[in-house]
Amino acid sequence: MRRKDRTYPILVGLFLLFSGAVFFTPRWFSFLLTVAVARSLVVLGVVLLMRAGLVSFGQGFFYCIGGYVAGFSSNAFGVTDAGAVVILAALGAVVAGAIVGLLLCNYRDIFFAMLTLALSMILYSVIVKNPALGGSDGFNVPPPTILGISPEAVDPRVSLPLFTFAVAFLLYALAHRYFLSGFGYAGLALRMNEIRLEYLSLSARALVFLKYILAGVLASVGGALIAYISGHVDPELAYWTTSGEFVFIALLGGTGHVLAPLAGGVVFEVIRSYAFDLAPSLWQMVLGVILLLMIIFMPEGLWSLTERFLERKRDEAAP
Amino acid sequence: MKPLLETRGVTKRFGAVVAAEKVNVQVREGEVVGIIGANGAGKTTFVNIITGYVKPTSGRVLFDGQDITGLPPRKVIRKGICRSFQIPQLFPDLTVEENLLVACTLLNRPFGKLLRPFHDGKFIERVEEALEKFHIKDYRHEPAGTLPQGVKKLLDIAMAMMGKTRLILLDEPTSGVAIDEKFPLMDTIVRSVGRNGTTTIFIEHDMEVVEHYAERVIAFYDGKVIADGETSRVLRNEDVVSFITGSIPTARREPADADS
Ligand SMILES: Nc1ncnc2c1ncn2[C@@H]1O[C@H](COP(=O)(O)OP(=O)(O)O)[C@@H](O)[C@H]1O
Ligand SMILES: [Mg+2]
Numbered sequence: 001m002r003r004k005d006r007t008y009p010i011l012v013g014l015f016l017l018f019s020g021a022v023f024f025t026p027r028w029f030s031f032l033l034t035v036a037v038a039r040s041l042v043v044l045g046v047v048l049l050m051r052a053g054l055v056s057f058g059q060g061f062f063y064c065i066g067g068y069v070a071g072f073s074s075n076a077f078g079v080t081d082a083g084a085v086v087i088l089a090a091l092g093a094v095v096a097g098a099i100v101g102l103l104l105c106n107y108r109d110i111f112f113a114m115l116t117l118a119l120s121m122i123l124y125s126v127i128v129k130n131p132a133l134g135g136s137d138g139f140n141v142p143p144p145t146i147l148g149i150s151p152e153a154v155d156p157r158v159s160l161p162l163f164t165f166a167v168a169f170l171l172y173a174l175a176h177r178y179f180l181s182g183f184g185y186a187g188l189a190l191r192m193n194e195i196r197l198e199y200l201s202l203s204a205r206a207l208v209f210l211k212y213i214l215a216g217v218l219a220s221v222g223g224a225l226i227a228y229i230s231g232h233v234d235p236e237l238a239y240w241t242t243s244g245e246f247v248f249i250a251l252l253g254g255t256g257h258v259l260a261p262l263a264g265g266v267v268f269e270v271i272r273s274y275a276f277d278l279a280p281s282l283w284q285m286v287l288g289v290i291l292l293l294m295i296i297f298m299p300e301g302l303w304s305l306t307e308r309f310l311e312r313k314r315d316e317a318a319p
Numbered sequence: 320m321k322p323l324l325e326t327r328g329v330t331k332r333f334g335a336v337v338a339a340e341k342v343n344v345q346v347r348e349g350e351v352v353g354i355i356g357a358n359g360a361g362k363t364t365f366v367n368i369i370t371g372y373v374k375p376t377s378g379r380v381l382f383d384g385q386d387i388t389g390l391p392p393r394k395v396i397r398k399g400i401c402r403s404f405q406i407p408q409l410f411p412d413l414t415v416e417e418n419l420l421v422a423c424t425l426l427n428r429p430f431g432k433l434l435r436p437f438h439d440g441k442f443i444e445r446v447e448e449a450l451e452k453f454h455i456k457d458y459r460h461e462p463a464g465t466l467p468q469g470v471k472k473l474l475d476i477a478m479a480m481m482g483k484t485r486l487i488l489l490d491e492p493t494s495g496v497a498i499d500e501k502f503p504l505m506d507t508i509v510r511s512v513g514r515n516g517t518t519t520i521f522i523e524h525d526m527e528v529v530e531h532y533a534e535r536v537i538a539f540y541d542g543k544v545i546a547d548g549e550t551s552r553v554l555r556n557e558d559v560v561s562f563i564t565g566s567i568p569t570a571r572r573e574p575a576d577a578d579s
Contacts, residue, residue, distance in 0.1 A: 181433060188421075199392050
């Protein structure tokens, strides 16, 4: 039996909850939450690929593109509205993804992973070596207007989180719809048996191409949001450790559901801020140990906890 | 009458190995053809070439008068040719039901419409029919990877047939299946395949099965067709007896010869 799907109401509920947190929790916490949600969009893209059996170690490529689209839009082209910039960032990812996707769709497994990594490293060095792009220091991004509302009218520390949550939860809803569509299941099929997929008249390459672009759009939008949230962009966005973190969060959350990357993202930011406060020098070790424990004891990610919980409830309900 | 399937001088070399050599075969609409031959004779390669998984070194493949040589599987399949696999090609972590639903959805929905919800009433009905027809209803909620071999074979064939099927190529449908289950399995297959006059080509090692189900037999040896014709005639053919079967069919023989 299929469980009744309550994802959409849960997404609305979470949106309201997170929005409320902006008003009723300390600033540092709502900031942390905003960062977590924006970055979890990138992770959602990683998960979308993982469900199809593809691991990208280079989502920093798109994350960085999104960040710089936001930066250059306001600093060089006078496009200062976050709504417009999010759309531009998405388009930028579509264009970039379509170009490199033509190459990537021919590769799988470790080759796919390493190629994505290579692309992000190339982008990183291009920016670092290029003063016109801000070099290794990057540059500041002024607070945007948000759908016409200027930062003077409403404090961006309020409007920006709300905007981030709105964009993110909309994309989460769309992603959920996608996971339940023919494409979503075709992705699972791609992971499990590419030969059969071809014999079901679907082009595996076309599917990889499409999924790579979609994941890129999510990463790019996440990057644009982060540029505004942090008020700054630098080439670190494309650095391989950044991309690695997204894979880390994907493993932490799991791939079973759209909400898994969100759970992973929030837990990650919380761990990070506490570990950083308590033991700044041991931060990497804390991460390493957590990853180790996750892989050994919870390879399906935090999301599997909810599955276990629901199963127990069902067993109890059974006569 | 124009043949439904025709191969003209199809040759395939893998390095020094000649897996198909000037294979000329014509199959009429509605025929049930058995293909026999020892391991490595080129039977699977023949199916791979027709369905576009392998490109022939030379020669042409025609389907319904159309040249389909070199088309990739996904385009060949759209024309109504389907195949099963010697080793069942399933989605192991998905349930039997989901395997069929994926097959049905992908085969019947154009790429542009795949954004629609996967659980579509019309397709669910067709999956239901297939579960019934292939007698695999009891396994519907089990992951495909854990099924018994015979059920895997059935699911593999059922998946292949979720789209338009004018010609079905079955690669050793009874291999790996217990001897006493071969006939029931073939009955199920033939009943669900043959009812609407679908042209059927099946590769088989068990000569009793071949005798019972094929109207016509094509015998492969070393990439070449060494005999082609009415079943009992081919099974009595001297070359076929000495190179493939080892005996005349009337004599009782051990079924299931060494094949894995
Ligand atoms: N992809 C391939 N690459 C190299 N050799 C192959 C390939 N496929 C088949 N062959 C060779 O072609 C010959 C015929 O194989 P196959 O068609 O699988 O035989 P059969 O199905 O009759 O057992 C064998 O010698 C096999 O090793
Ligand atoms: Mg074979």
